Amino acid sequence: MDFNHSEDRRMLADTLRRFLAERYSLDTRHRISASERGYSPEIWGELAALGVPAALLGEPLGGFGGSGFDLMVVFEALGRALVVEPFLGLAMVGRLLADGAGRADLASGLLDGTQIAAVALYEPGARYDLTNVTTRAERSATGGWTLSGGKAVVPQLESATRIVVSARVDTGLALFIVPRDADGVSIKGYPLVDGGRGGELVLQAVQLPADTRIACGDDALGTIEAAVAAGIVALGAEAVGILDVIKDSTLDYLRTRVQFGVPIGKFQALQHRMATVAIEIEQARSAVINAAAALDDDRLARERAVSAAKVTLGRVGTLVAEESIQLHGGIGMTWELPLPHFAKRLIMIGHQLGDEDHHLERYVRLGRG
Amino acid sequence: MNVDFTAEDIAFRDEVRAFLRERLPKALSEKVRTGKHLTKEDMVGWHAILESRRWLASHWPEEWGGPGWSVVQRYIFDVEIALAHAPRIVPFGVNMLGPVLLKYGSDEQKKRWLPRILDGSDWWCQGYSEPGAGSDLANLKTQALRDGDHYVVNGQKTWTTLGKYADMIFCLVRTDPSAKKQKGISFLLIDMKTPGIEVRPIVLLDGDAEVSEVFFTDVRVPVENLVGDENLGWTYAKYLLTYERTNIAGVGASMAALDQLKEIARSEQKDGKPLAEDPQFAARLARVEIELENMKTTSLRVLAAAAHGGAPGAESSMLKIRGTEIRQEISSLARRALGPYAQPFISQALDEGFTGEAIGADYAAPIASQYFNQRKLSIFGGSNEIQREIITKTILEL
Numbered sequence: 001m002d003f004n005h006s007e008d009r010r011m012l013a014d015t016l017r018r019f020l021a022e023r024y025s026l027d028t029r030h031r032i033s034a035s036e037r038g039y040s041p042e043i044w045g046e047l048a049a050l051g052v053p054a055a056l057l058g059e060p061l062g063g064f065g066g067s068g069f070d071l072m073v074v075f076e077a078l079g080r081a082l083v084v085e086p087f088l089g090l091a092m093v094g095r096l097l098a099d100g101a102g103r104a105d106l107a108s109g110l111l112d113g114t115q116i117a118a119v120a121l122y123e124p125g126a127r128y129d130l131t132n133v134t135t136r137a138e139r140s141a142t143g144g145w146t147l148s149g150g151k152a153v154v155p156q157l158e159s160a161t162r163i164v165v166s167a168r169v170d171t172g173l174a175l176f177i178v179p180r181d182a183d184g185v186s187i188k189g190y191p192l193v194d195g196g197r198g199g200e201l202v203l204q205a206v207q208l209p210a211d212t213r214i215a216c217g218d219d220a221l222g223t224i225e226a227a228v229a230a231g232i233v234a235l236g237a238e239a240v241g242i243l244d245v246i247k248d249s250t251l252d253y254l255r256t257r258v259q260f261g262v263p264i265g266k267f268q269a270l271q272h273r274m275a276t277v278a279i280e281i282e283q284a285r286s287a288v289i290n291a292a293a294a295l296d297d298d299r300l301a302r303e304r305a306v307s308a309a310k311v312t313l314g315r316v317g318t319l320v321a322e323e324s325i326q327l328h329g330g331i332g333m334t335w336e337l338p339l340p341h342f343a344k345r346l347i348m349i350g351h352q353l354g355d356e357d358h359h360l361e362r363y364v365r366l367g368r369g
Numbered sequence: 370m371n372v373d374f375t376a377e378d379i380a381f382r383d384e385v386r387a388f389l390r391e392r393l394p395k396a397l398s399e400k401v402r403t404g405k406h407l408t409k410e411d412m413v414g415w416h417a418i419l420e421s422r423r424w425l426a427s428h429w430p431e432e433w434g435g436p437g438w439s440v441v442q443r444y445i446f447d448v449e450i451a452l453a454h455a456p457r458i459v460p461f462g463v464n465m466l467g468p469v470l471l472k473y474g475s476d477e478q479k480k481r482w483l484p485r486i487l488d489g490s491d492w493w494c495q496g497y498s499e500p501g502a503g504s505d506l507a508n509l510k511t512q513a514l515r516d517g518d519h520y521v522v523n524g525q526k527t528w529t530t531l532g533k534y535a536d537m538i539f540c541l542v543r544t545d546p547s548a549k550k551q552k553g554i555s556f557l558l559i560d561m562k563t564p565g566i567e568v569r570p571i572v573l574l575d576g577d578a579e580v581s582e583v584f585f586t587d588v589r590v591p592v593e594n595l596v597g598d599e600n601l602g603w604t605y606a607k608y609l610l611t612y613e614r615t616n617i618a619g620v621g622a623s624m625a626a627l628d629q630l631k632e633i634a635r636s637e638q639k640d641g642k643p644l645a646e647d648p649q650f651a652a653r654l655a656r657v658e659i660e661l662e663n664m665k666t667t668s669l670r671v672l673a674a675a676a677h678g679g680a681p682g683a684e685s686s687m688l689k690i691r692g693t694e695i696r697q698e699i700s701s702l703a704r705r706a707l708g709p710y711a712q713p714f715i716s717q718a719l720d721e722g723f724t725g726e727a728i729g730a731d732y733a734a735p736i737a738s739q740y741f742n743q744r745k746l747s748i749f750g751g752s753n754e755i756q757r758e759i760i761t762k763t764i765l766e767l
Contacts, residue, residue, distance in 0.1 A: 275756075
């Protein structure tokens, strides 16, 4: 048992944090976030050159990482800088293409940043149910596939060159890689409340060659779960990075803001709330460590750990976001202050890959076996 | 980062389990499992069994009789003895005074008192709280004035857990009446048989007299029973408290209690189905289970980070708060799970040898009184509000 990250991972985290501190100020982030693309191709390329994609992908895909703790160090650093670049899709696609067979071209593009992956699993009206899929894939006359349907609120969808889509086939679920520029693919993009962009995906009789199907049947659902689990570890680590920033900046405010002639951090009503926030953040960190550690365990252990993490993050994220704004008072409501942007992201992480209620129910179901 | 137990850790766990299978008397674990009252002999006997393997003082250095375990081994041990329904180790000598003597005691004091803790010669109790010194512990008034080679002690201690069994008491006393608050306090070891000491039981809300008041009238204590320096006792007192708090967090106790709660929830029926399948109850149960899973990792992280494998400092306050919240929530859910059968309470049913008829399910008898008893968890060892004060000042630096 060892709660320190390995030397390699610490170095990667340091490099990434230094780069982001220099190149990704909050003003820069806001500018990128509000841009037409919703991400920065320039920064994306530089982060690829630093080896971040390689840290998120396993060896079969040409990377050197992809484990839970690799995701953890990278996304914690991304969270601290509130990065909007399309990393979540990359972290998840690593698990979808895990064996890498026949995907060498895609893998090399992901590694050097020339390909951007989005993972589109949820459908309008299906909330967080991964099996409630109405998108259909039919065998076409040429032996390929014809896909029709739609997907909901896909992060950084417009930036993607390849979109992994779940669809229903005769035998159950299947997964397909859809090129962004295929005929019949249309995207309705929009800004997100916490920054960056998302989009609705519409597929109208999209013709795909046979080899775009990467999994089907029980395999497909298993693969989807594994990818979502990796996504939850990534989001969880991002949340931990955000929680640490919020804690530091709120403490700073409590020490410096003077009312009634003393720093407001001298008031017990605020101190005890902040102590609770600090305890909860440590519990959230433990939950993410547990989930990261379980990412390569058997399905039941992994799924229970990631659902437990999402329940914890949902509860703690909401508490810390709301408390930090309240402890700041009016200034915590202003766009100008960094804090509320971190708080917004924290809350919206709760809306990705299943919310607290969804995962609590799921945790209970998994416990019954 | 690696949160898995190593092969050596697993082998150690198996060794502990094998020991418990062989040496933990079945009648004793059954008493613990069913929430019966333990006698002094039960507890002393269990200490002797552990000590026969040198496993009683798990965090003492080897030269003083500890087993030389790593932090992880100690954690495994604590969890396994709880899961096996062994009696908990009586903490006052082993886990409270022991660490203070090891760090601040003279060689002579270590040689004199530590072996007697291990062999059961002395049952220690804690003389900290007073009627006017609860959360404001440094407001204590019990006086010890020097008279030749003795201190003369006058005053009163209270909430002394299991004081009725004690041979010795470690006390915080005021040796300099003119000094303010924390200054002027000393740490004194007092023989409970000294003339002038009177112990009076306090009956608690569960009907049991677990704690006592201890009165001191002109009690003469030899000066060699002073630990460390005169008037520096507050430092030793705080050091002891970090051990006490870490101990109270009780991850192992929560794990055992959660197992029992799940059993109850599977057995109790609601609308013709096990209570465990009721969505509301299942959700609350899942939440506390998740918190406990998080807590396991948090406490291992804190323990691993503590220097030299000792007790953590202010982080022990975090463990105490969340650990006791979890323990209390589990006991609260167990009480709720019983429905109307939480109400019957025949206190004799918790005594050894009770032959009367049980009311309700066989697990029901102790549940509600345990729930009431466990209200203490967020009060003693420094109330959870005091822990938040410590976190505020020491960790948050506000």
